[in-house]
Amino acid sequence: MQKIVRRTIAAAAWIIIWQLVAMIIHNKILLAGPIDTVAALVSLSKTPSFWGSVWQTTGRILLGFFLGSVIGIILAYIAHEKSWVEDFLRPLVSALKSVPVASFVILLLIWFGSSNISIIICAMVVFPILYLNTLEGLKSTDVKLLEMAKVFRMPGGRRLRYIYLPQLSPFFKSAFKLAIGMSFKSGIAAEVIGQPLNTIGNGLYLSKIYLETADLFAWTIVVVLISFVCEKIITKVIDIL
Incomplete structure (x- = not known):
């Protein structure tokens, strides 16, 4: 309390x-002050396009987050088992960590257009975070526990539940907290540049065009709230596991 x-x-x-x-x-x-921002948020929330933009952007970002997480975790496990895979992926992971999001956005706009650009960008941003944290967690797993599991022929599912998950839990928690925030940052940035219709990024861009600073802050608050709720849900799920 x-x-x-x-x-x-x-x-x-x-x-x-x-x-x-x-x-x-x-x-x-x-x-714009907080009073004007709240008034703008209330005004925006009364329009159907506002909720459509929120659902579209949130759905695409979470889909990209999920894809990047799954790919990162799977490839981290493979890299842990096969050292040559880790060596092969190292340049790609370094590039994804270092290259600015704007560079990827422009390139992807040329290749795929703007409709699903936030999905791809979020996956690309999340992948190295989950990959590196999962790989580090797997490398730090107690070797003696794994040897014991092998001696007693512990099934793969029980080995995952009672050995790997407890070891990976703190790595997952920090990785997912960072990744969900980065997903919304990069996803919204991609929408602002690519301008797909009926998205939060489009709403932010229109606020800038029409000099509606209160609307700009209102959209920003929406993004922060959605990111906060998603982070809390993911953290609770990891705690349950």
Whole structure:
């Protein structure tokens, strides 16, 4: 309860500071305050296009997140078992970690168009995060436990449940927390550049075109809330496993 109170006070303090700065600047184009932002959010939420954009963007980003996670985990297991696979994938993983998202977005726009670009970008961003964390977790697994499982002929499913998952759990938790935030950042950025219709990225771009700073902040709050909820759900699932 004390932690909740402290966090609530901190959040309220920043909101008050935000409102005071907005009042001092007194220019809604340069900086819209929290009151104007909430009003814009309420106004946007009354339109069908708002909810369509939220569902489309969220669905595509989560699909890309899922694909990148599955591919990263599977390839990490293969790389752990076959060292030549790890060596083969190392340049690709390094490139995906280092190359700016904008470069990939422009290239993918040329190849595939804008409709599903956020799915591909999210998968590309998530893959190296899950791959590297899973590989590190597998390498840190207690060798003695694996030898014991081999001696007692423990089935693969029980070995996964009682040896690998406990070892991988902290790696998965940190990886998924980072990956879900990066998914929304990169996915929205891809939409802003690619401009697929009825998406959050398109809404952000239109806010910039029409100098609607309150709408810009409102869309941003929506992204932060969706990312926060998804992170909490994923963390709870990992804790249950």
